[in-house]
Amino acid sequence: MTEVTLIGMGASAATLTQEGYAALRAARRVAGARRLLDALPPAVTADRVPAVRCADVLAALQGVEGPVAALYSGDTGFYSGADGLVELLRRQGIPFRVLPGLSSVQLLAARLGRPWQDWRLVSAHGVPYDPVQAVCGGRPVLFLTGTGEGSPRALCARLAAAGLAGLPVTVGENLACPGEKITQGTAGQLAETAFGPLAVLLAEAAPRAPRRAPGWPDEAFARADGIPMTKQAVRAQILAGLAVTPGDTAWDVGAGTGSVSIELAFANGGAPVYAVECLPEACALIRDNCRRHGAWNVRVVEGTAPEALEQLPAPDLVFVGGSRGRLAPILDRALAANPAVRLCISAIALETLAAAIAALTSRGLQAHVTQIAAAHAPGTGRLHLLRGENPVFLITAGK
Known part of the structure; x- marks a missing residue:
């Protein structure tokens, strides 16, 4: 040789x-x-x-x-x-x-008469891959596919389940071989179609709000009476305290309107965000806000924590915006899933602040407390009078 x-x-x-x-x-x-x-x-x-x-x-x-x-x-x-x-x-x-x-990328692009230099290229052949995370990146995505969960049909089904049933997709089968076939449609349509094992899937970029720095205007979110929302300045500090990076799986416990969930969904590069909320009307509001912003990677989990957390994938970070007095078991569940999880707890009442510090300390974690007192001057007539918001404590812990 x-x-x-x-x-x-x-x-x-x-x-x-x-x-x-x-x-x-x-x-x-x-x-x-x-x-x-x-x-x-x-x-x-x-x-x-x-x-x-x-x-x-x-x-x-x-x-x-x-x-x-x-x-x-x-x-x-x-x-x-x-x-x-x-x-x-x-x-x-x-x-x-x-x-x-x-490559199959070149062959499909040539069949479609399109350049491929801006496509994102990923493999779902024999390896688990989240198609929702992929299409949230702002570019078309070419998937090498396989069988089972990595088939075009299964990938399209997951896109449709996330609210992207109308996303345009293309499947190329047996490219440059006998039986070549190009099938175009929507993710919802192709989720009902079986394809052969030699296939690739091209999914267009999911429609999303433009990316921006954390701390979106409060007016960007739909509101409802009786459902709390974390305000702009606090949201920006939450994401900073959690040190969100692309690929982080997140839990938002007590998600309210979903404003923190949506901020996380844009900051973590399309990775899953689980918005856990016990009020059905709040869950409906979260889904509405997610559709408005294109936060397709937010999964709404209706239920009470910690029971609602039992089946969720291990988180990299957890924000607790509301615990209904069950903070200790919520922390236990998060730490059991990932001992190195990054935590952030919000508190308005001093009693909640003291309970959060005690809960973290008793679990061997060092609590770091930040207090935010924001005020705004909307401007009425000739005068700009500051209108204060309730002071908020953010307690963070974790590696």
Whole structure:
């Protein structure tokens, strides 16, 4: 074995580059998935070894005098097994070269007559992936799909369940192969359609309010009598205290109007935000505000904490805006799910402040208290008179 050539085949032998075809003809042995080997033309060596895992491919190619080749579908640089083989070859000091191929991204873009340089490229093939988080990034998303939860149908169903049933989507099946088919529609429509295993899904960017710094104007949110809302200055400090970063899963316990949930939904890059609220009318208001802003990654959980938290994924951060006197078990549930969770509790009454500090301290956490007293001067006539809001305490803890 003088050199290993890693070759991206594209979708079929018809999409092989001339460079890749020449390397295959020169190879004494070729290893790769059986489907790819069976599609090779007769001019390529008959010494073809089915292998998929990197170690198996390398083992299949060893002991051969002269050039050998490893064959991969699509492009060697796009979610390809070639990456693992390259690492093995480098580790063992074996010379190699890599020849790219046409990817499913290029093929679908060409079929649609669209450029793809602004698409986000992700894989849902054999790995769990949240399609809602992906489409909340402001760009079209191309999913490599698979079967089960990673199929186009399942991904579209999750988009539809999040309120994105009308989102335009496209599925490309068997691209550049017999039986090629392009299907366009909405996520709701394609959630009812079965597709073959060789498919990709293109979802357009979800409509969202423009991204901005935390602390949206209070007027941006729909209100209802008797349902509290965390005000602008406090919301901005909550996000700062929680140190929200993209990818953080968040719980908003006692979500009220959903204003904090929506701020979190834009600050965490589209990751899930669970708005937990026990009042049905408040849950309806949260859903309305989410639709207004395009906060599709907010999941409204109707129920009383901590029982409503039992089935939620582990959080990276938790905001407790209302506990109905059950702060201690809420904290226990959050810490049981993630001992390193970042916590923020809001309090207006001094009794609530004292209870929050005591609850955090008794659980071995250092409580940090910030008091916010905001006032606004709306301007009436010639005079600007300050109108104060209730002072709010924010108690934060966690790593």
